[in-house]
Amino acid sequence: MNFKNLFAPHTVAVIGVSISNEKHPANVIYNKNNLRLKAKVFPVNDRGGIYQGEKVYASVVDIPEKVDLAVIATRAEVVPKIMSDCIRAEVEGAVVISGGFAETGNKDLQDRIVSIAKEADFAFIGPNCLGIYSPPYVDTFFIPSERIVRPERGKVTLISQSGGILVDHIIKLAGEGVGLSIAVSIGNKALIGEIELLDYFANDPETNVIAFYIEGFAEKEGREFVLRARQCQKPVVVLKAGKTPRGGQTVSSHTASMAGDYEVFASALAQNGVVEAKDEFELIPFCEALCCYQNPITGNIGIITGSGGHGALAVDACFSHNLSVPTLRDEDQFEVKGKLSPRIQAIASLRNPIDLTGSAVDDDFVVAANFLSRREEVDCILILLLPYVPGITSDLGARLSQIYRQTNKPMIAYVPHVEKYLMFVEGFQLNQIPVAHSIEEAVHMAEALRRNQPC
Amino acid sequence: MLTQEMKDILSASKETGWVLEPQAKRLLSSAGLTVSRFFFATGVEEAIRLAKEIGYPVVGKVVSPRVIHKSEKNGVELGIDSERKLRETFHRFSKIEGFVGMLVEEMVSGIELIVGAKNDYQFGPVILFGIGGVWAEIYRDVILKMAPLIQKDIDSMTRCLKARPLLEGYRGSNPVNFEELSKLIMTFSNLVMDLEGDMDSIDLNPVICSMERCVVADARIMLRS
Numbered sequence: 001m002n003f004k005n006l007f008a009p010h011t012v013a014v015i016g017v018s019i020s021n022e023k024h025p026a027n028v029i030y031n032k033n034n035l036r037l038k039a040k041v042f043p044v045n046d047r048g049g050i051y052q053g054e055k056v057y058a059s060v061v062d063i064p065e066k067v068d069l070a071v072i073a074t075r076a077e078v079v080p081k082i083m084s085d086c087i088r089a090e091v092e093g094a095v096v097i098s099g100g101f102a103e104t105g106n107k108d109l110q111d112r113i114v115s116i117a118k119e120a121d122f123a124f125i126g127p128n129c130l131g132i133y134s135p136p137y138v139d140t141f142f143i144p145s146e147r148i149v150r151p152e153r154g155k156v157t158l159i160s161q162s163g164g165i166l167v168d169h170i171i172k173l174a175g176e177g178v179g180l181s182i183a184v185s186i187g188n189k190a191l192i193g194e195i196e197l198l199d200y201f202a203n204d205p206e207t208n209v210i211a212f213y214i215e216g217f218a219e220k221e222g223r224e225f226v227l228r229a230r231q232c233q234k235p236v237v238v239l240k241a242g243k244t245p246r247g248g249q250t251v252s253s254h255t256a257s258m259a260g261d262y263e264v265f266a267s268a269l270a271q272n273g274v275v276e277a278k279d280e281f282e283l284i285p286f287c288e289a290l291c292c293y294q295n296p297i298t299g300n301i302g303i304i305t306g307s308g309g310h311g312a313l314a315v316d317a318c319f320s321h322n323l324s325v326p327t328l329r330d331e332d333q334f335e336v337k338g339k340l341s342p343r344i345q346a347i348a349s350l351r352n353p354i355d356l357t358g359s360a361v362d363d364d365f366v367v368a369a370n371f372l373s374r375r376e377e378v379d380c381i382l383i384l385l386l387p388y389v390p391g392i393t394s395d396l397g398a399r400l401s402q403i404y405r406q407t408n409k410p411m412i413a414y415v416p417h418v419e420k421y422l423m424f425v426e427g428f429q430l431n432q433i434p435v436a437h438s439i440e441e442a443v444h445m446a447e448a449l450r451r452n453q454p455c
Numbered sequence: 456m457l458t459q460e461m462k463d464i465l466s467a468s469k470e471t472g473w474v475l476e477p478q479a480k481r482l483l484s485s486a487g488l489t490v491s492r493f494f495f496a497t498g499v500e501e502a503i504r505l506a507k508e509i510g511y512p513v514v515g516k517v518v519s520p521r522v523i524h525k526s527e528k529n530g531v532e533l534g535i536d537s538e539r540k541l542r543e544t545f546h547r548f549s550k551i552e553g554f555v556g557m558l559v560e561e562m563v564s565g566i567e568l569i570v571g572a573k574n575d576y577q578f579g580p581v582i583l584f585g586i587g588g589v590w591a592e593i594y595r596d597v598i599l600k601m602a603p604l605i606q607k608d609i610d611s612m613t614r615c616l617k618a619r620p621l622l623e624g625y626r627g628s629n630p631v632n633f634e635e636l637s638k639l640i641m642t643f644s645n646l647v648m649d650l651e652g653d654m655d656s657i658d659l660n661p662v663i664c665s666m667e668r669c670v671v672a673d674a675r676i677m678l679r680s
Contacts, residue, residue, distance in 0.1 A: 222577030223601060252473075252523050253677050254591050255571025255583045256656040259599050264575045267599035271608065455611060 001123040003192075003200045005092035007134045007182055009039045009068030013060050013091065015082055016074040016098075017043035017051055025097055025142030026073035027051075032145045038136045042067070046078075061089040068092045071131065071140045076100030079127065080112050087120040095140045096126035102188050103128050114190050129187025130163035133170065133180075141185075143167065154179010155208035156287045157201050159194060161186060161215045162241075169213070169283065177429050178288045181206045195225050202232040209290045211237040211283060222268060230272040235290035235452045239277045240265055273454040282444060289434040289445035293410040296453035299323040301446055302378035303353035304368045306360050306392070310384040310414075310439060311353030317443035323450065326377045328352045339367045352378075361391035362399060369400050373407035380446050383413040383428075384439060387421040397427030404433065410449060414442040457649050460485055465653050465678070471520045474676035477558060483659070483671055486646040488639060490671045491663075493560040499545045503538055505559045512536040514560040515544045516673070521553030523675065526589050528552075534562065563672055565665030566621055566631055570640055572602065572647040572657040574679065580647050584612045584640060586621075587661040594618075604644040609637045622664075631664035639669045655679045 012033060016026035026043075030051075033041045042065075043051045048058040057063050060070055060082070070086045072079055076098050086094055101110035110127065117124055125131055131140030135153065141163075148167065151174035158173075160166035163185040173180050181204075186193060194212055201207045210232070217225060229236040243262040269276045275290065277283040301323050305311045315325050328336075333350040340348055340356070341364055348364075349355040354372070356364045365383065372378050383400060385392065397413065404411050413428045414436045415421055428435045436442035457465075464482045468474040474482065480490040492509060495518065496502035506513045517530030525531050528551055532544045541559075548557050569587030574580055578601055585597030598612040613622065613633065624630035639662065647657065655677040663672045 217577040219576055220579050222575075223579045226578070226601070253571065253573075253656040253658045253675065254569060254587075254660055255573050255658050256677070257592055258585075258595055258597050259571070259573040259575070259581055259583050259656075261575070261577070264573070264578050264581050264599055267581070268578045268601050271600050454607075 001121055001192075001196075002092060003123060003196075005068040006095070006123060006125065006132060008137045009092070011042070011065055011067050011069070012039045012138055013042045013044050013057070013063055013067045013070045015044040015060060015070055015072045017045050017056060019045065019047070019049050019051055019056065024073070026071070028142045028144055029071055029073065029097070029140055032139055036145060037138055039068070039138050040065070059089075060085050060091060063089070066090065069138060070094040071097060073097040073142065076106065076109060076127070080109070080116055083113050083116050083122070083124070087116070087122050091122075093123035094125070095129070095131035096124055096187075097129065097131055097140065097142065098126075099128040101127045101190070110188060110190050117191050123192060124190075125184060125192050126187045127190060130166065130185035132185075133183040141167070149174040151178065151180040153181070155181055155206065155291050157181045157204070157207040157210050158183040158213075159186060159197050159201075159210065160184070160213035161189065162213060163187070165213045165241075169211075169280075172284045173287070176284050176288060177426065178284065178291065193221070195221065195228055198225065198228055198232060198236065202234060207234065208294060209235045209237060209287055211239070211277075211287050213239045213241070213283075215241050222265065226268045226272040226274055229274045230454060233294070235275060235294055236273075237275045237277055237283065237286050237290060237448075238269055239280065239283045270451065270455045273452060275448050275451045282448075285434070285436060285441050285445050286448040289412060289448050290452060292432050292434050293449055294452075296451075297379040297410060297446070297449045299446070299450040300377055300379050301325050301443075302372035302375070302381045303384065304356065304365060304372065304381060305353055305384035306356050306358055306386045306389045307384070308349065308353075308355045310386070311349075311355050313439045314382055314384060314443060315353060317440050318446075321443055321447045323443065323446055325352055328375070328377075332371075332375070336368060336371050339371075340364050358386070358389050359391065360389060362393055362396050365392070365396055366399050366403070369403050369411065373403050373409040379409065380449060381409060381411045382442050382446065383411055384442070385413055385415045385424060387415060387424045392424075394423040394427045397424065397429070397433060398431050401428070401431035401433050412436060412442050412445045414439050458485055468676075468678060472678055472680065473523065474678065475518055475520060476516065476674060477518060479674040479676050480671065482676070483646070483674055487642045488646075488659075488671055489668060490674070491560050491563050493558050495556055496545075496559055497556040499542055502545050502557055502559050503541055506535070506538075506541055509559060509561050512562050513541070514558075514562055514672075515541065515548065516558040516560065517548040517551050517554060518556045518558055519551055519553035520555070522551060525673075560672070563663040563665075563670045565663040565670075567661035568636075568664055568669075569597065569658065569660040570643055570662050570671075571659065572643070572650075572654065574651065574655055580651050582640070582644050582647060585616060586618050591660060602644045603648050604641060606637070606641070609640050612640070613637065629666040632666055632668060635667075635669045636664055639671075650676075653678060
């Protein structure tokens with residue numbers, strides 16, 4: 001199956017466009033693609049006619065050009081026929097938006113479209129989904145454009161069983177300034193599920209990190225998924241829903257009782273180096289951190305700050321996440337001291353955390369980061385930035401990112417996210433250094449880097 | 456690979472839905488696991504004769520297809536040190552629902568661990584390892600990994616347990632034999648892969664570990680329905 005045409009089609013047929021109902025999902029999809037996206041769009045409806053001055057084709061087979069992707073948003077009963085038409089017209093693949101399949105008990109109907117597709121080696125996403133958000137090529141979400149918040153183009157790919165959760169996270173990525181590559185809502189995942197997409201995006205040069213929202217797997221599908229994710233060179237992040245056990249289940253062995261569905265799920269992910277985001281607050285920061293740094297760390301943290309309190313809180317957070325904060329040797333501390341601004345030399349504390357005090361300037365942060373980046377005992381650096389320290393400028397992010405590029409030692413910044421300081425945040429983010437909202441979140445990001453390896 | 460004896464035990468237990476302790480131990484033993492020395496007695500005189508052969512003190516356990524958790528039914532008696540005590544115990548057990556006999560076992564001392572397996576719907580066979588005994592579910596100090604395990608998995612399991620210091624010998628007590636423990640877990644993991652089609656879950660609880668050896672002191676195999 002060729003997925004390329006699903007995500008970067010040149011021509012798209014939107015099947016189910018209504019002449020009379022402007023709010024029909026197919027119309028929303030047709031309009032947004034026609035007006036704002038790159039692929040050439042053809043409206044299809046078995047009654048034909050004219051829609052917005054364009055000819056409506058009665059069938060996909062009537063379209064005079066070769067169609068790369070069909071978006072099917074019709075009643076469920078007619079989907080098998082439409083899919084057969086698509087195959088006959090040599091369409092490359094489809095997104096089946098329509099609901100009314102396995103999720104409403106119509107498993108037979110779903111099995112029928114799967115067997116039609118399998119026989120013809122025809123790829124389709126869905127049914128019962130929002131489909132594919134892949135700007136600038138195509139967007140099959142039946143959400144009017146003005147209602148969505150669009151992140152910048154980036155290297156995070158999101159895949160979700162739930163369309164609603166997916167849209168939410170697209171919005172959150174935009175809010176955090178984290179770029180999105182492609183988002184896929186897989187719905188009932190009748191033919192193409194997490195495993196197939198993992199394999200595809202593992203080889204997609206536009207993707208650095210693959211994040212999943214997963215409710216559950218079919219029989220032994222979870223095993224296959226984690227084993228493939230283990231082979232994948234890119235970080236894989238999973239947010240799992242349905243962690244609480246169903247009530248009333250009687251379990252007769254200690255093992256079955258202690259190895260509940262979620263416990264097994266979480267353990268299998270960790271064993272194979274899949275990073276589990278425990279809740280929705282972790283998913284976006286984990287994507288942000290892992291998008292910048294694909295290599296795992298062992299978890300020895302160097303901390304640079306302008307305030308002793310920030311350093312102390314960071315050490316506590318590291319400790320509670322099983323990250324270590326190694327103390328620097330006296331001679332190393334002495335070496336750093338000599339390079340700092342004379343006015344902070346006597347007051348800075350250099351054991352790690354390195355507290356440069358409120359009198360520090362950009363150069364002092366650069367000296368400290370340069371030093372820690374070259375120490376073997378530290379494999380990740382937290383920069384706890386206080387934008388209200390008078391000697392700090394918004395150039396710092398760019399300067400520190402240069403050090404990362406020279407030494408390859410990951411850095412994670414914390415900057416308070418209020419509008420006034422967004423220039424500092426962007427100073428880091430635009431230079432590919434992840435920025436946390438809190439000290440705790442910065443430590444979480446470091447933990448995500450550590451979890452990105454089989455445990 | 457399952458031997459004919461193992462297959463026979465499994466098929467004979469199909470109807471009950473689980474493999475009773477004596478048969479479970481026989482199966483484990485033929486797979487290469489060390490189980491505590493035991494005899495099965497259906498009458499009290501036989502039990503006394505077998506206890507003498509093992510040497511007092513012994514452990515008595517009820518065998519009944521109706522009793523999955525023996526200690527919940529008062530079906531385990533530790534430290535039976537005389538014929539009188541053994542008679543008393545046998546008499547008490549014989550009144551437990553579904554009584555078919557009594558196990559007479561050697562007393563084993565050491566740290567009580569649990570080694571278990573579950574056939575998970577989404578992830579297939581998984582292995583559980585942790586602090587065992589009757590209170591296993593209270594402490595819930597366990598690590599899970601997908602089977603088959605590799606040596607690195609076993610090292611990580613024994614390392615990451617909260618009660619790791621207990622295994623290493625806490626406050627002057629002896630450490631457990633890690634080599635034996637790791638061998639036991641590995642053998643079990645391989646057996647579990649062979650049993651994938653038959654089992655629902657397995658408890659080896661407790662597995663009693665000392666400086667010398669690791670012994671499966673109780674076992675139950677719940678079969679797939």
